[in-house]
Amino acid sequence: MVVIGVQAWPMTALTSLSLGLTLAMQAAHELSQFGATVLVPDLISLSLLRELGPLIVAVVVIGRSGSAVTAELGTMRVSEEIEALEVMAINPVRFLVVPRFVAMLIMLPILTIFGNCIGMAGGWLICNLSLDMNTANYVMRLLEAVDVFDLYSGLIKSFVFAWLIIIVACQTGLAVDGGAEGVGRATTASVVNSILAILVANAIMTAIFFIY
Amino acid sequence: MAEPIIEVQNLVRKFGPRTVLKGLSFTVNRGDTLVIMGGSGCGKSTLLRHVVGVLRPTGGSIKLFGQETTCLSDEALAKLRLRCGMLFQSGALLQSLTVGENVALPLIENSHVAPDIAELVVRMKLELVGLTGFDHLKPAEISGGMKKRVGLARALALDPELLFSDEPTSGLDPIMTAVVDKLTQDLTKNLGMTAVVVTHDMVSAFRIASKMIMLGVGPRAGTIIAEGTPDEIRNHPDPEVQQFIKGEPDGPVPLKLSSENYLKHLLQDPG
Numbered sequence: 001m002v003v004i005g006v007q008a009w010p011m012t013a014l015t016s017l018s019l020g021l022t023l024a025m026q027a028a029h030e031l032s033q034f035g036a037t038v039l040v041p042d043l044i045s046l047s048l049l050r051e052l053g054p055l056i057v058a059v060v061v062i063g064r065s066g067s068a069v070t071a072e073l074g075t076m077r078v079s080e081e082i083e084a085l086e087v088m089a090i091n092p093v094r095f096l097v098v099p100r101f102v103a104m105l106i107m108l109p110i111l112t113i114f115g116n117c118i119g120m121a122g123g124w125l126i127c128n129l130s131l132d133m134n135t136a137n138y139v140m141r142l143l144e145a146v147d148v149f150d151l152y153s154g155l156i157k158s159f160v161f162a163w164l165i166i167i168v169a170c171q172t173g174l175a176v177d178g179g180a181e182g183v184g185r186a187t188t189a190s191v192v193n194s195i196l197a198i199l200v201a202n203a204i205m206t207a208i209f210f211i212y
Numbered sequence: 213m214a215e216p217i218i219e220v221q222n223l224v225r226k227f228g229p230r231t232v233l234k235g236l237s238f239t240v241n242r243g244d245t246l247v248i249m250g251g252s253g254c255g256k257s258t259l260l261r262h263v264v265g266v267l268r269p270t271g272g273s274i275k276l277f278g279q280e281t282t283c284l285s286d287e288a289l290a291k292l293r294l295r296c297g298m299l300f301q302s303g304a305l306l307q308s309l310t311v312g313e314n315v316a317l318p319l320i321e322n323s324h325v326a327p328d329i330a331e332l333v334v335r336m337k338l339e340l341v342g343l344t345g346f347d348h349l350k351p352a353e354i355s356g357g358m359k360k361r362v363g364l365a366r367a368l369a370l371d372p373e374l375l376f377s378d379e380p381t382s383g384l385d386p387i388m389t390a391v392v393d394k395l396t397q398d399l400t401k402n403l404g405m406t407a408v409v410v411t412h413d414m415v416s417a418f419r420i421a422s423k424m425i426m427l428g429v430g431p432r433a434g435t436i437i438a439e440g441t442p443d444e445i446r447n448h449p450d451p452e453v454q455q456f457i458k459g460e461p462d463g464p465v466p467l468k469l470s471s472e473n474y475l476k477h478l479l480q481d482p483g
Binding site: 075076079080081083084085086087088089090091095 | 291293302321
């Protein structure tokens, strides 16, 4: 079940890298007008840790794993497998949902940390190649800009996202009805609803951290 | 004295506006094999699901082992289910597990036996249904009839007192049908197991049944139209029963609409 997370590494890496690269390029372009390109690492690290890192990794995991969980559980519901478990006195929630829940709760924050690192590496590439900022300088600026709380706030977010994604995915999957067509509909609904849920939750949590 | 294992009284089930089961009552005693017959879509599988407790009835009472199940909590129902085994129409094997793991599932999850003992039981049960040596294959790699036999092995894994089979022999060749029938007979006669079997296969039905009920179709759908021993059913006066057990295309259950109705139906305004 931990395969939920492990197989998502390459895709997370790619999205995070491109995110870091684009962030750095945009920031470099705008900030150079004020001659403030030294602030590029600050911008990259803060936006990655606090907002974009957790969010983009969550979206990747929804697309890869949330939809897969819904489709799998939905197919099991349609082919009477869930009913068979119930008749064998095996609680389907304990047997099917709990392992996926635990896997998601562990893997999403780990993937987020990983994605953050890759994103910052992307930023470093741009700074190093086009801004004449050497590695030591980049790392120094990062460490100065970032607070431990920035990291924590991103991780808290990714925990909440994990919880939302897996609850939506499992609930939608177990409630499937209406054959193969129903599984397809449920998978779409699961992806759409989890993305909406994490976006709303993200806004709420940012507001809370902001006030705090 | 015969001990009633299943008592169903006045069972009613509605799906929306449609009443599928219209007040069924019957009793099954220990050691009996009850065969439920009836045309496609008359509610046989629905009836079975209610007795197992997967679906809850709209009205009426169901007692398993003398215990009312219609208002039982999930935990109490789970305890009762450990004494039952069920074979689903399609086998309902878990696709992610191998055949052997499927059969071992109820053993490992519910009775916490050691893995090597579970493996021994799996081999015994697979041998019973003639599938020795298939335990490492995935359900997707075996045929429909084999899936059904694995489903039977899994249903028997905990040595149930009560076995529910939903069409155990459809899709099996005549020899395998005979093997499965013999198995059901052996278990009921020698070990005092009780069986409830839904089937379309009249040869197998009359071979294993000690009691039969038949559900009607058309206007009498959802009611019991005949009940009794195999001999009583064979000589039942109801023409619908006779048509069903002899497998005739035309009779009280019409093959097609009458020519007048057909024309009316055909020219009906679709709106």
